[in-house]
């Protein structure tokens with residue numbers, strides 16, 4: 055019988071994060087100041103982030119020590135298990151072996167606490183007392199509320215209105231951990247009030263919620279902003295997933311042929327895959343596949359361009375794949391994948407041909423989620439279901455080609471707070487949505503005024 059779960063002991067858990075900036079085949083292009091459009095320096099970010107995190111953001115050190123205080127909190131649920139989806143393999147009648155890293159075992163139910171814990175820690179040692187943030191599906195808001203309560207900081211969360219209405223239990227989780235969660239756009243910020251004036255029924259977007267959280271952080275005492283994805287230091291913290299997975303795969307003498315993850319801002323995907331991208335840079339052959347929704351096809355259809363991370367144009371201009379900072383995606387149930395941009399590090403690795411991307415529609419994702427729930431027993435987050443849909447396609451291809459291969463994917467979160475989405479799917483109320491070309495073109499208009507990033511050759 056195949057081994058179902060592969061564990062690491064606490065002693066075996068990695069003590070350093072991996073920073074892919076040390077191994078990038080093409081140098082990263084700098085973020086630009088939102089007004090001057092010139093490269094920014096660390097000082098420009100200090101109203102938003104503490105200096106120790108800014109240093110990590112620009113660091114090119116390959117390995118970064120995980121502080122003892124962070125390890126102590128990680129041990130609440132880490133190391134997370136690596137699991138074999140042998141019942142799914144059997145159901146699909148495939149020669150492929152399917153493994154997944156189960157990040158749903160964290161108290162908040164996803165990979166997000168992997169960076170929430172260190173971000174709160176670094177803010178705390180800098181003397182910060184309060185953090186603001188945005189949340190889409192509510193997973194990140196829960197993770198930051200959890201981390202803030204563990205370190206004794208206050209937490210204010212701006213939650214995208216459509217998710218706020220869809221997921222009342224996420225709000226209650228945040229409240230239980232002491233977080234203050236409001237729907238965005240909210241009357242609590244000047245930008246939120248303006249959005250509500252223009253459209254009182256606005257369903258919100260991650261870009262709007264980020265603008266509100268940044269405005270609050272800049273205008274409140276002893277407060278900084280915390281971002282759950284996109285930025286370099288977030289990708290570094292999440293590398294714990296892939297570093298553990300490599301040790302666990304080694305224990306069963308396996309190495310993946312294909313690594314798969316879903317993509318919103320890129321953090322769970324980067325977390326699992328960047329340690330493998332490193333192997334690929336140094337000559338290993340494998341495929342590394344990012345899966346996004348057809349409703350928000352950032353990498354598959356957006357250009358690589360300089361763009362703001364938020365709707366109100368307050369963040370630096372980042373070199374990334376983007377659908378335009380004014381883009382408001384359809385309120386699909388995978389709220390965490392509804393972001394107009396994606397991690398600059400990931401974007402550069404896509405340009406370098408190390409990562410490939412594909413998109414998947416909402417119904418296909420839920421169908422995959424249902425198959426997984428009815429074979430492996432686990433009800434996954436709607437975001438994760440996008441990765442599972444791609445895994446199922448790979449496994450079917452292996453069957454058709456009669457080829458054994460090893461697939462590894464990231465089970466980024468459970469879906470126990472997302473059952474209204476499953477209900478809509480089971481009741482036949484969900485529809486597919488692909489972004490019309492005309493809407494995309496309209497949203498990309500704003501980018502014409504910004505500097506263009508260079509497409510640099512690989513070293």
Ligand SMILES: Cc1ncc(COP(=O)(O)O)c(C=O)c1O
Nearest residue numbers: 193283318319320321322390467
């Ligand atoms: C369970 C889950 N998976 C994936 C994502 C997408 O975010 P990222 O691309 O940063 O991993 C989210 C975001 O909220 C999420 O909650």
